[in-house]
Amino acid sequence: MDSRKMRKELEERLKHPGRSFKYDREKDQLRIENTDTGRGITVALPGIIAKWQDQKEKAIDEVVYYISEGLEAMESTPELSGSEKRIFPVIRSTSFPAEAEEGVPFLYDDHTAETRIYYALDMGKTYRLIDEKLLEKEGWEKRQVRETALFNVRSLSVKLKEDRVADNTFYFLNSNDGYDASRILNISFLNEMKNRMKGTMAVAVPHQDVLIIADIENDTGYDILAQMTMSFFAGGRVPITALSFLYENGELEPIFILGKTKSNNLSQD
Template structure:
C-alpha cells in the first residue's frame, strides 16, 4: 500500500456531493472539506499506511468513520447551553495542535510535561473540541467549562480488568467511550486505588481509550509497564504518551525506564 493507493481508497469511500479533496504532495496529506462551509479535516497518509500494515482494512475503516463523524459534527449546530452533562475533558499529548485549522485556539490546560487537558462536547458518536469561538459565543468562561467537565468525568464508570504478572498487578480501564484516559483526572478514584496498592502506584495513558494503573512490587514491574505502555501507544487511534507516571501525594511524576530494571 502506497500513498497513491491509500489516497484513492479514502477518496472513494469518503466521496460525497458536498465534499472536495485536496492532496498536499509535499506533506503527503489529504484534506477532505465541505464545499459549502470550507470546514474540513486533514489526514496524514503515512500514519494511516503504517497502521494498515498491521490492521489492514480496520485501519481504513477507522479513518473513514472518524472523518465522516467529524465532518458531520462540523456541519451541525453546536451549543453548550443545555448540554452541560455532555461536556468532558479529553487527554492529548503536548504535541497536539493548540488551535483548530481555522486558527481558532482550543481551550486547554497544561497537565504534565507530556500531557494536556482539552475539553469536548460529546455529540453521540463523536465529539467537538471546545474552542474559544464556541466558548465565547455561548458566553461560557474557561472556569465554567473546566469545572463542568471535571465534574462530569467523576460520574463515569471506573470498572476495570485486573491482571497479575511477575508478582505485579495491572488494572486496565477500557470502556471505549472516548474518555478512558480522562479518568486520570478523577483524583478521588486514583486516591482510592492508591489505598489498595501493596507496592508503588504507577499510571499510564498511552492512548485515549485506555487507562492503566499498576501496583509495582518489584523492578520487573517497571519493565512490564514500559513495554505494555509502548505497545498500547503504538496501536492507539489517538496516541497520548508512551511514558508512565508515578502517583504520589496526588502528583504525577514521569518514569524514565533505562535498561532492564533501572528507573530514574
C-alpha cells in the first residue's frame, strides 16, 4: 500500500455529495472538505499506511469512520447551554494545533511540559473541540467551561484492569469513551491510587483511549512502563505522549527512562 493507493481508497469510501478532496503532495496529506462551509479534516497518509501494515482493512475502516463522524459534527450547530453535562476535558500533546484550520483559537490550558488540556462538547459518537467563536456565540466565560468540564470528568467511571509484572503492578483504564486519558485530571482519583502504592507512582497517557498507572517497586518496572507506553503511543488513534510522569504531592513530572535507569526532566511549565 502506497500513498497513491491509500488516497484513492479514502476518496472512494468518503465520496459524498457536498464534499471535495485536496491532496498536498509535499506533506503527503489528504484534506476532506465540506464544499459549502469550507470546513474539513486533514489526515496524514503515512500514518494510516503504517497502521494498515499491521491492521489491514481495520485501519482504513477506523479512519473512515472517524472522518465521517467528524465531518457530521462540523456540519451540526453545537450549543453549550443546555449541554452542560456533555462538556469534558480532553488531553492532547503540546504539538496539537492551538486553533482550528479557520484560524479560530481553541480553548485550552497548559497541563505539563508534554500535554495540554482542551475542552470538548460531546456529540455522541464524536465531539467538537470548543473554540473562542463558540464561547462568544453562547456568551460563556472560559472559566465556566473549565469548571464544568473538570466537574464532569470526576463523574466518569474509573474501572481498572490490573497486571503484575516483575514485582511491579500496572493498572489500565480503557473504557473507550474518548476520555480515558482525561481521567488524569481527576485529582481525587489519583490521590486514592497514590494511597494504594507500595512503591513509586507513575502515570502515562500514551493516547486518548488509555490511562496507565504504575506502582513501581524496582528499576525493571521503569523499563516495562517505558516499553508499554511506547507501544500504546505507536498504536493509538490520537497519540499524546510516549513519556511517563511521576506523581508526587499532587504534581505530574515527566520522566525519561533509559535502559534500567531513570532521569527526571525537571523543567515544568
